[in-house]
Amino acid sequence: MGVKEYFLRSLAKKYGFTDSVEYIEALGKIGTEAEVPFPTDLAPMAGRMFTRGVFTQMAIQPNLDWVLPYWAVRQYDPHDASFIPRMTWVQFNLTQRNWTAVGLPGSTREVVVDPRGWVTPWFEGWSLDTWLDYEGKMLYPSREKECRQRQVENLPLVTTVFDQPDFRFELETFVTKIDGIESVLVRATVANKTSRTISPALYFSVRPFNPEGASLVKSIEALDDRTLAINGSLGVQFHTPPQRIHCSDGHDGDCAFYRSIEQTRTSIKDEAGLANAYAMYPLRLEAGQEQDFVCIATVRPEKITANKATRLRAFDYHDMRADAKAVWREKLHQGMNLELPDKAMTDQFYLCKNHLMLADDGDSITPGPMTYHHYWFRDSAYMITALDRMGLHIDARRKLMDYPHRQLSDGFFQSQPGEWDSAGQAIWTLVEHFRITGDRPFLEKMFVPLVRGGQWIVRTRKKQKAAGPTKGLLPPGFSAEHFGPNDFYYWDDFWGLAGLRDVSRAGEVLGKRDTWVTFEREAEHFLEDIRESLRLVEHRLGKEVMPAGPYRRIDCGMIGSIAALYPLRLLDPFDPLITNSLEALHECCMFENGFFSQMIHAGINMYLTLHIAHCHLLRRETRAWPLIKYVLGKATSVGTWPEAIHPATGGGCMGDGMHLWAAADWLLTLRDLLLFEDGDHLVLTPAPLYDWFEWGNHFEVNDAPTHFGVVSFRVEGREGDVVLNLDAAWRQAPLKIEWNLPFPIGEALVDGKPVNVNDTRILVPGGTREVRVKRV
Secondary structure: OOHHHHHHHHHHHHHOOHHHHHHHHHHOOOOOOOOOOOOHHHHHHHHHHHHHHHHHHHHHHHHOOOOOOHHHHHHOOOOOOOOOOOOOOOOOOOOOOOOEEEOOOOOOOOEEEOOOOOEEOOOOOOEEEEEEEEOOEEEOHHHOOOOEEEEHHHOOOEEEEEEOOOEEEEEEEEEEEEOOEEEEEEEEEEEEOOOOOEOOEEEEEEEOEOOOOEOOEOEEEEEEOOEEEEOOEEEEEEOOOOOEEEEEOOOOOOHHHHOOOOOOOOEEEOOOOEOEEEEEEEOOEOOOOEEEEEEEEEEEEEOOOHHHHHHHOOOOHHHHHHHHHHHHHHHHOOOOEEEOOOHHHHHHHHHHHHHHHHOEOOOOEOOOOOOOOOOOHHHHHHHHHHHHHOOOHHHHHHHHOOHHHHEOOOOOEOOOOOOOHHHHHHHHHHHHHHHHHOOHHHHHHHHHHHHHHHHHHHHHHOOOOOOOOOOOOOOOEOOOHHHOOOEOOHHHHHHHHHHHHHHHHHHHHOOOHHHHHHHHHHHHHHHHHHHHHHHHHHHHHOOOOOOOOOOOOOOHHHHHHHHHOOOOOOOOOOOHHHHHHHHHHHHHOEEOOEEEEOOOOOEEEHHHHHHHHHHHHHOOOOOHHHHHHHHHHOOOOOOOOOOEEOOOOOOEEEOOOOOHHHHHHHHHHHHHHHEEEEOOEEEEOOOOOHHHHOOOOEEEEEEEEOOOEEEEEEEEEOOOEEEEEEEEEEOOOOOEEEEEOOOOEEEEEEOOEEEOOEOOEEEEEOOOOEEEEEEO
């Protein structure tokens, strides 16, 4: 018996859960026993999630008459498709994990806005809700079936609108700096739609809940008629003094129960963490009139000082709004821009571009504002590459310059222990930055960390010496959770192989011949071991296909193996391993036109759907389009996707409700839908749609970075022909430009000269400026 087993059994005997020990011990035997049973760095996050889930269950069950968040209203309603029975002690949002974020470029914190306008200013903290009392009937946004939510001009300014027969109730939320302090502003507007005078009452309310679950609020105090302290920190400021403030606790119940009382309580303490409060404004609106009130909350807990509270209220809302829009508008139009015939696709491009910039924490980037506000090399590989391919090279470089500080002494680029894919991901992302920018000094700075990372891959994979399907592979590990329990994963191996290939390429570029040759040879040997493993898998399964790992059957975990094509380009697009694996995914792992994961995510995954679509793009197949359109249709009205979508409710059911790996993959997909590199060729419109090229339609791409340089082009459909205009600043022009069209080409003029054509595809020299083609 090992030390860990002895310690576990001793605890079990002491606390009386000996019956559970065998299950705990057996848990580590599912899959393949690994050096690291679980990424221990994630244990605090998992522990907090579990304990908060228990608290949430206990807090909500006896308080179903409270004003609860939108997700809880639906999840606790037995008449709703989102209802979940409660056999376990744990409860949190599992059916409506959808939210968006507002914030400032480069800030390390974002403010979360839920689908009904609840605002969570502090990370995993309390929320600010807004109600309306109209002629004795309460409008609680979280209980409303319908609303309209959007981002103003595709920028991080969120409006949530509730239209009623007699009035319009609108919330607008954005983040700005007031006197140097990051603050979120929430404006509530009530507009009278009738021809008579109405007198509603507006309430701002502090709630001990957020879009994930409960949040501890142990004290609320009105410091003056316009300031609430929450948990001892500066909390909410009211731009205009409310008529009444009232605080309540878990014992007395929701402050909403006490709207008509005359004697109010302006402070409360509640060790159970269920303190809540409201501030009330009576309104009088003539026919057609509207009125608004603004409240302010700091993005982080701030120390209370009277001077600071006063300064935070000294602003002009319209000036702040205009400044916030100007900051984001300038940021949005940096780098690559595009215009497509499909406006929804264009809007989603700009929404995702803004979302990706929101995820920018300066020296790092995180895949979500709440659940996933943590660092992974895995997510960053896609997100930083998306920054680079959008032309945001300074932002990408800043994060990559921190990579050597994340490297262990043995050369491993570690996100979490036991996640072996991170080594290759870090190397690939670093070298891809060089490929897209041509920044040789950057590559020189990173050369030693690259070599050390490559050496770690070589040493680690060679530990698997025994003959068989795992020989020469990286060891078993947890890897990406959507693959399943600890095991040998081809995903890890393909990333490791890409890492060795790219260290070799770095050596070649920098004239380091020994590095170039050594790692090229190591990459060849690694590829041989992977192919030999896959040959043994073919013998076992009777099919040339890439499951998740050498001992797995065909299941949804094999989604990781297609990384060999996208994004890594290790195998030819038409290699039978790729072709058969794509077919297997389509046959057994799809829900409608989305990839359905049965491993942990247990839902329709948007970014993994785009991985399949991307493989079809690289194969020049219009089969990508149903998947791309499906993903677009699953975006929320503010352009976000959760990590996984519930097939029945359509709401998020896994991970962060604003998943920024998904946003990055949308940007990467649209970019490659329009142009991508294929060796020494530049490929344009690999899977063209006919209607994009019809008379009167046009589409264009501006300032798109490529491995060859920065490219802009415009395609215009005319009555008898289609015209392509190219404008590029080449570092090194491609040997050929391949342009794919959705119809057979009758004749073509390249810079005014006739050329031979081949059905629906035309190859032109790299320096071409204009191509005109006629349909057959």
